[in-house]
Amino acid sequence: MSAEAFSAAISPEARLEGWRRFAGEAALPAGFILICLVALEILARVLAAPEVLFPSPSRVLTALVLNASVLSYHAALTMSQVLAALVLSLVIGVAIAMVFTLSRVINDMFAPLFVVLQIVPKIALAPIFVVWFGPGSLSHLGFAVCLSFFPILAGARAGFEETSAEAVRLCRALRAGRWQTLIHVKLPMALPQLSVGAKVSTTLCIIGVVLGEFVSAKAGIGWYIVQAAALSQTANILAALVVLSAFGLLIYGAVAAGEIAVRRRMFG
Amino acid sequence: MSFIRGDGLRKVYDPEGKAVEALHNVNFRIEKGEFVSILGPSGCGKSTLLMMCAGLEEISDGSLMVAEQEMTGPREDVGIMFQDPTLLPWKTVLENVLFPARIARVPIEPVRQRAKALLRSVDLQSFEDHRPHQLSGGMRQRVSICRALVNDPGILLMDEPFSALDAITRDQMNVLLLDLWQRQQARTALFITHSIREAVLLSDRIFVMTRRPATIVKDVAVPFPRPRSPELSEGVEFNRLCSHLRGMIEESHVG
Amino acid sequence: MPKQSGRAQRILLPLLNCGAIVLLWQLAVTERWINPLSLAAPFEAAKVAVSSFSILLPHILATIYATLLTFVLSSVGGMLLGTLLMHWRSFRLAVYPSLVMFQLLPKIALAPLFVVWFGVNIFSRLSFAGFIAFFPIVLATLAGLRATDPLVLKLCRSMRASPSQIFWQVRLPYAVPLIMSGLKVGMTLAITGVIVSEFVTVQSGLGYIIVFASSNLQIDLMFAALGWVSLIGLLFYGAVLLLEHLILKWLGAPMLAGLSRPGEVGS
Numbered sequence: 117m118s119a120e121a122f123s124a125a126i127s128p129e130a131r132l133e134g135w136r137r138f139a140g141e142a143a144l145p146a147g148f149i150l151i152c153l154v155a156l157e158i159l160a161r162v163l164a165a166p167e168v169l170f171p172s173p174s175r176v177l178t179a180l181v182l183n184a185s186v187l188s189y190h191a192a193l194t195m196s197q198v199l200a201a202l203v204l205s206l207v208i209g210v211a212i213a214m215v216f217t218l219s220r221v222i223n224d225m226f227a228p229l230f231v232v233l234q235i236v237p238k239i240a241l242a243p244i245f246v247v248w249f250g251p252g253s254l255s256h257l258g259f260a261v262c263l264s265f266f267p268i269l270a271g272a273r274a275g276f277e278e279t280s281a282e283a284v285r286l287c288r289a290l291r292a293g294r295w296q297t298l299i300h301v302k303l304p305m306a307l308p309q310l311s312v313g314a315k316v317s318t319t320l321c322i323i324g325v326v327l328g329e330f331v332s333a334k335a336g337i338g339w340y341i342v343q344a345a346a347l348s349q350t351a352n353i354l355a356a357l358v359v360l361s362a363f364g365l366l367i368y369g370a371v372a373a374g375e376i377a378v379r380r381r382m383f384g
Numbered sequence: 385m386s387f388i389r390g391d392g393l394r395k396v397y398d399p400e401g402k403a404v405e406a407l408h409n410v411n412f413r414i415e416k417g418e419f420v421s422i423l424g425p426s427g428c429g430k431s432t433l434l435m436m437c438a439g440l441e442e443i444s445d446g447s448l449m450v451a452e453q454e455m456t457g458p459r460e461d462v463g464i465m466f467q468d469p470t471l472l473p474w475k476t477v478l479e480n481v482l483f484p485a486r487i488a489r490v491p492i493e494p495v496r497q498r499a500k501a502l503l504r505s506v507d508l509q510s511f512e513d514h515r516p517h518q519l520s521g522g523m524r525q526r527v528s529i530c531r532a533l534v535n536d537p538g539i540l541l542m543d544e545p546f547s548a549l550d551a552i553t554r555d556q557m558n559v560l561l562l563d564l565w566q567r568q569q570a571r572t573a574l575f576i577t578h579s580i581r582e583a584v585l586l587s588d589r590i591f592v593m594t595r596r597p598a599t600i601v602k603d604v605a606v607p608f609p610r611p612r613s614p615e616l617s618e619g620v621e622f623n624r625l626c627s628h629l630r631g632m633i634e635e636s637h638v639g
Numbered sequence: 640m641p642k643q644s645g646r647a648q649r650i651l652l653p654l655l656n657c658g659a660i661v662l663l664w665q666l667a668v669t670e671r672w673i674n675p676l677s678l679a680a681p682f683e684a685a686k687v688a689v690s691s692f693s694i695l696l697p698h699i700l701a702t703i704y705a706t707l708l709t710f711v712l713s714s715v716g717g718m719l720l721g722t723l724l725m726h727w728r729s730f731r732l733a734v735y736p737s738l739v740m741f742q743l744l745p746k747i748a749l750a751p752l753f754v755v756w757f758g759v760n761i762f763s764r765l766s767f768a769g770f771i772a773f774f775p776i777v778l779a780t781l782a783g784l785r786a787t788d789p790l791v792l793k794l795c796r797s798m799r800a801s802p803s804q805i806f807w808q809v810r811l812p813y814a815v816p817l818i819m820s821g822l823k824v825g826m827t828l829a830i831t832g833v834i835v836s837e838f839v840t841v842q843s844g845l846g847y848i849i850v851f852a853s854s855n856l857q858i859d860l861m862f863a864a865l866g867w868v869s870l871i872g873l874l875f876y877g878a879v880l881l882l883e884h885l886i887l888k889w890l891g892a893p894m895l896a897g898l899s900r901p902g903e904v905g906s
Binding site for chain 3: 147148149152168169221224225226227228229232235236237239240241242243244246247248319322323326327330331337338341342344345348350353354356357360361364365368
């Protein structure tokens with residue numbers, strides 16, 4: 117991008133135009149959501165459906181506000197496990213991808229195995245983690261990592277393999293060793309693909325921890341939802357979902373922001 | 385003893401079991417300090433020969449000796465330039481030039497001075513902290529030249545480095561290379577190009593290569609004395625040599 | 640130049656490796672290096688898988704039926720909605736962001752809600768699994784239909800092709816790769832949804848068996864059920880791959896993808 121184009125893009129006029137467009141594009145769907153909520157509210161009151169089946173949005177909001185502290189406590193618990201799982205998945209996924217890139221033999225031995233494991237419904241493994249680690253957060257962590265390191269592994273491998281042939285050739289011409297090529301060139305070049313994997317992985321971490329809490333837990337949002345379901349407190353369940361989604365979007369947004377920051381710093 | 389010497393070089397590719405002979409019985413001698421161009425039609429194996437000299441391509445048959453040593457793999461006294469500048473997009477211009485030194489794990493400070501001097505000599509001193517995406521194609525190739533020269537190599541290998549540039553920038557690059565080359569003549573250079581004029585302007589000798597299976601059919605000396613200036617390309621002798629070469633190349637096509 | 644491994648190496652090594660792992664696993668359990676209450680020996684589990692077949696069969700079938708039904712319903716529904724969104728601009732503009740938002744929601748968390756609503760029965764399981772599998776299919780269909788090369792569309796308009804011709808003969812074929820990747824994700828989510836709902840309703844199906852076996856510490860049975868789940872998962876996914884291959888072959892296009900990038904499996 118030329119210097120002129122770059123400064124034009126960040127000029128005050130351009131910024132205002134950008135905001136205007138964003139507002140315009142956000143208005144229609146935001147309006148639609150608002151209309152839906154109002155319609156649901158009216159419907160709920162008119163139908164006078166039992167709260168179990170169809171709590172009006174205002175009821176959910178009330179539940180949210182009333183239970184705010186409890187929900188925050190459980191959400192924080194769950195989310196800290198999600199973050200831990202995400203970090204672990206990143207480390208494990210990238211490490212395995214690096215081993216695969218450094219050793220062709222190990223790659224040939226294990227890579228197809230991982231491809232098959234990717235397809236197998238690992239979701240069914242939730243109870244086995246409880247058997248292995250007991251009914252605590254360690255089993256949730258383990259299960260979440262088991263689910264979510266695959267996209268990271270795949271993203272890292274794809275990133276390493278797709279490093280431009282010219283860059284690899286340059287490294288060979290400079291007599292760079294495998295490790296040097298990996299660290300100096302392949303790893304930075306893999307970051308975009310890795311970010312894609314990390315975003316998918318975030319979603320899977322949330323699923324893993326919450327499902328783990330369904331299967332066995334004493335606290336956390338998943339446990340809260342199960343308890344609320346036992347008492348048929350639909351409004352509370354939906355309130356918990358709102359909190360869970362909000363936190364989930366926060367983490368997802370953080371990962372996405374991290375990706376943009378890295379991209380900008382590295383590639384301009 | 386010649387500095388770079390090829391005897392009966394042969395390269396066979398084997399894609400899907402069908403052997404394709406890219407190079408056949410290539411023989412040549414290059415003395416220290418010579419600038420040699422390889423001219424020939426596209427896809428005839430010029431790049432393959434260069435890659436062999438860089439140690440990046442395996443030799444199927446024959447022998448290749450550099451400084452009286454058998455060529456087995458990439459050497460540390462070689463600087464290489466490709467058609468694509470291949471700058472690492474996340475590194476600054478200066479860091480890109482320093483990249484070979486970092487890989488070679490040599491002390492960085494003396495190399496940094498040399499890198500800055502090189503960038504100054506190609507007029508990029510105010511772009512040291514820029515990123516590749518902020519530079520034009522010609523500027524990126526200039527950075528690529530500096531990177532090739534940063535370790536002060538005895539051999540410079542260039543694979544059509546200016547083919548992707550527009551005609552005007554290309555002419556500027558030729559002048560630049562001529563200037564850089566003539567400042568320090570201890571280097572030996574092997575330069576691949578399609579452009580006859582480029583080859584005649586820059587080189588001491590020109591090898592003409594045929595189509596696949598390629599071999600060197602003509603070894604033409606370029607008699608103009610050094611230091612040369614760009615005005616040389618407007619002279620009568622220059623253009624006569626170009627026509628002569630053109631005729632030779634057309635002949636080797638028909639044959 | 641780093642060589643590519645020969646074909647023999649690429650096929651033999653993983654197979655030998657798998658064999659070695661299975662043997663090591665078997666040894667680890669029989670020699671009590673690992674507590675047999677944690678991990679079932681693969682041969683024992685296989686034996687149980689076969690010997691308890693008559694007990695497991697109704698549950699295997701239940702899971703299979705549920706997955707199949709979920710997949711069919713959400714694919715058809717998803718593709719229809721995707722097509723509708725493609726052609727109705729204002730509807731799409733209004734609804735699309737909500738769809739994306741729904742896609743991002745951790746819908747798994749709603750499994751107990753479906754039980755509250757619909758009770759402990761097949762209907763709640765089907766609706767939950769369908770709910771999960773539906774969204775990626777809609778989004779993929781929409782993306783696929785919009786991915787047509789604009790130059791080809793210009794060509795069609797210059798030939799005055801009717802909208803229906805454009806849809807069936809141009810948009811749909813171009814959309815196949817993206818729709819297929821959506822179906823792959825949908826299939827994975829259908830199985831996931833069914834298993835999770837079986838965990839939660841603990842009534843029937845392989846998910847139920849797994850939970851039941853784990854609470855009774857019948858590890859062999861648990862691993863036998865896990866084996867069956869894996870087999871079903873692989874077979875169903877393979878079926879979608881086969882479908883993709885057949886469709887692409889019929890369209891005359893070369894096989895564009897074997898296994899989709901694992902990173903694409905979404906929530």
